[in-house]
Amino acid sequence: MKLLQRLFLLFLFICVTTVALAQTSAELRRNKEAIQREIDLLQRNLNETSSTKRLTMGQIRAINSKIRLMQNKISIINSEVKNLDNQIHENTNEVHSLKSQLGQLKNEYAGMVRFAQRNRNAYEKMMFIFASDNFNQAYKRIKYFQQFGQYRKKQADYIQGTQKKIEYKIVVLDKNLKEKSNLLTEQQQEKVKLGKNKTEQAQMLNQISRQEKQFRQDIAARKRKQAEIDRAIRSAIQREIELARKKAEEEERLAAQKAIAEGRPVPVAKEKTNSSYLTASPESAKLSAGFENNRGRLPWPVGQYSIVERFGNHTEGQANYTNDGINILTEQGAAVKAVFEGEVLFVRELYGTYIVALRHGDYFTIYQNLKTVSVAKGNKVETKQTLGVVASKEDGPVLHFEIMRGQTKLNPEAWIAK
Structure with missing residues (x-):
């Protein structure tokens, strides 16, 4: 029964942790999407104002804001990757723990099967009951056989349930690994974009120095x-x-x-x-x-x-x-x-x-x-x-x-x- 209690507490912990991480990940995604909307707005404005021959203060402020937002976006992606690393670590540990619990359940179940094999026919069960010292002991032995059968069925159900949990966590783990791969690709793309924008910023700053009097x-x-x-x-x-x-x-x-x-x-x-x-x-x-x-x-x-x-x-x-x-x-x-x-x-x-x-x-x-x-x-x-x-x-x-x-x-x- 202690083993079953541990399994229940482990499952409860998995559920609570998964929900908390999901909420954090959802919030990070919302922030990232909001930042991208700002970046798109700034880029549209830069595209429209870049047609003017003279560099304006607004263009300089827009490129500075865009770079700041892109750095914030990369920072959020880093947080998303860190969250996924935590999830991957926890899910891996949970799979190992569930497999260990499954091994214990199977060992206990094997022991019950061996006991059942030794007492498989009705004659041996009856002899075990009639060998009781008194009526109270005989009653307890009858109840024991009944509870043993019920417990054995429960153990089989727990084994099946634990196997399903392991399969589910492996699917989640695989999904986490794919998400991390996608995020790392996105992060690299954003770093390339940031580099290009910093080059553009440097060109603007160089142009400012030539137009200092006008500014x-x-x-x-x-x-x-x-x-x-x-x-x-x-x-x-x-x-x-x-x-x-x-x-x-x-x-x-x-x-x-x-x-x-x-x-x-x-x-x-x-x-x-x-x-x-x-x-x-x-x-x-x-x-x-x-x-x-x-x-x-x-x-x-x-x-x-x-x-x-x-x-x-x-x-x-x-x-x-x-x-x-x-x-x-x-x-x-x-x-x-x-x-x-x-x-x-x-x-x-x-x-x-x-x-x-x-x-x-x-x-x-x-x-x-x-x-x-x-x-x-x-x-x-x-x-x-x-x-x-x-x-x-x-x-x-x-x-x-x-x-x-x-x-x-x-x-x-x-x-x-x-």
């Missing part, structure tokens, strides 16, 4: 344009803060007048911050709380996406600049959607494209580089509602996306879903 001028022009856009955004937010402040002060003044008229003490006004002004109304407070509770879970503002420039400081050649949001490459004519419900703070056209800013309590989301817009100032919008269509310039269809709390810039990657 510095392009970055300086970008800084001037972005500074003007930032001033417009900050001015609009500051006006919202001032309106909220005046409204709060007026409410406090009316409350004080009412208290004096009723002979009650005048309420002491609490010191307020910009955030407290912006969340003074129950509706604004609810929006702020909802936005904050969805940190890391906000939907992407476009359907297909690849981040080609991240939040923070950047260096291109000898030029330095700061990106207060993220630049998202998407598809031509992609719809730009609100990442959370709120109100349109403003819609403005600057340098031939539109900017849309939404207010979510004391949080703001900004969507730059729209070709057309479908909302207007003061409109209420829902999560995933279309705001407009992304514009496509020399760098391709790139959306610049920002998140702010009051006047503070936040890293959008910390807020949108992974």
Whole structure:
């Protein structure tokens, strides 16, 4: 019976381990497929923008992003191979263990067969029962013969079941080995592609050095344009803060007048911050709380996406600049959607494209580089509602996306879903 218990525990362990590994492998495959979609998107954009005679910053950022994604994909393939190696090792050990258990079961069964052969006729069984010292012993010997027969049948079933388990694990093991072979082939192909892209990157960097002056001028022009856009955004937010402040002060003044008229003490006004002004109304407070509770879970503002420039400081050649949001490459004519419900703070056209800013309590989301817009100032919008269509310039269809709390810039990657 101890042997049977060990077999059951071994089988249970096999099932649990197989499910856990399968879940991990499925997650790795999903991540790999998502990365490949980004790589394909970047490659399509590079194919479209490479027709221009002059190398652009967008092309450089796209090839850099593509190389980073390809390295991530190779890393995932390495993890998949490691997972399969673990599965192969465990399945091999399980086959050896099951074969050992099968040998023990067969030995036990052979012993029972030999015993049955020695007591095969009814006369010998009857003599064994009649040789009992008393009635109780005779009864026990009868029960023994009955249980022995049942146990022998069970042993035969366990032997057959163990053989089937071994056959199944050998099939799984063979499948694992084929999967590993396919993954190693895929890994080698990706390394070859990565090498070609690094060569292309080196050629671009060499071209940058020859166009250094032009790139510095392009970055300086970008800084001037972005500074003007930032001033417009900050001015609009500051006006919202001032309106909220005046409204709060007026409410406090009316409350004080009412208290004096009723002979009650005048309420002491609490010191307020910009955030407290912006969340003074129950509706604004609810929006702020909802936005904050969805940190890391906000939907992407476009359907297909690849981040080609991240939040923070950047260096291109000898030029330095700061990106207060993220630049998202998407598809031509992609719809730009609100990442959370709120109100349109403003819609403005600057340098031939539109900017849309939404207010979510004391949080703001900004969507730059729209070709057309479908909302207007003061409109209420829902999560995933279309705001407009992304514009496509020399760098391709790139959306610049920002998140702010009051006047503070936040890293959008910390807020949108992974």
